[in-house]
Amino acid sequence: MQQRTAKINFNAAGGTASGNATTCKVTIPTKWVKELGLDALHRNVELLFDGNRIILVPAVTGVDFARQKKKLGHSVYRLEYYDREQLCTAIYADFTDEILTVENYVEDPVKRAFGNNRNPSWEDFQLFLQERCLSKDRAGLREYLDTLGLVEYDPWEIIRITEGRMAEDHQWLRIEVYS
Structure with a gap:
């Protein structure tokens, strides 16, 4: 050195x-x-x-991060977080190492997936996923899960089906396996 x-x-x-x-x-x-x-x-x-x-x-771009992780055989996803049709944040999530990197495309922190947090942790990511789902304590949850074809409450699986769409807001997610 x-x-x-x-x-x-x-x-x-x-x-x-x-x-x-x-x-x-x-x-x-x-x-x-x-x-x-x-x-x-x-x-x-x-x-x-x-x-x-x-x-x-x-600095490593999201694409560079994903490529490096895929070369190691990791399970990597790219999540695009939208407000209506505007891409606000791209999230590159490595499910093997449970780490991620994000790229924000808007200045307004209210429209970004993690607000002002530019280096979210895996725990932050899990909380974000939960926020884009019905509450685990919500009445009628069992019927909702049955409608989605799910056996248990799993925010990741719920979002894969619903795109994280919630009533009365315009944010949603597009998920793709990074290959």
């Missing part, structure tokens, strides 16, 4: 930031940037912080 010492540059933040806000920047060797496959056109990165270190890695 190569190592360098650097200084952090602190600057006053602009725009709508508060008066005391600052931005922090670090200069990274160009050689390292090129070795990561980054350039002026492909410059999106993910920053990870574990409490002791900041790690910078190239």
Whole structure:
């Protein structure tokens, strides 16, 4: 592993930031940037912080994530979350490792699958699926499940059948097996 010492540059933040806000920047060797496959056109990165270190890695698109997982033989699905006919969020879910990545296509967090949460966990995903179904405690649930041809309450199976459509809202899901 190569190592360098650097200084952090602190600057006053602009725009709508508060008066005391600052931005922090670090200069990274160009050689390292090129070795990561980054350039002026492909410059999106993910920053990870574990409490002791900041790690910078190239951002992975949903398609890249799905391809990598499929190569490992994982069960991967792409869920498209719509508001009417507008695609709002694409969710790439790896059911083998129980991890996911999302791509948002709208700025309004109310229309995004996970609101302001840009890095949802598997638990967040499970809660999202439950929110797109009838409540498990709802009266008449047994009849509803019978109508769908299901033996038990399973949000994933319910959504595969109903597309996550709920009365009086316009959001729905399209699910496809990623191949």
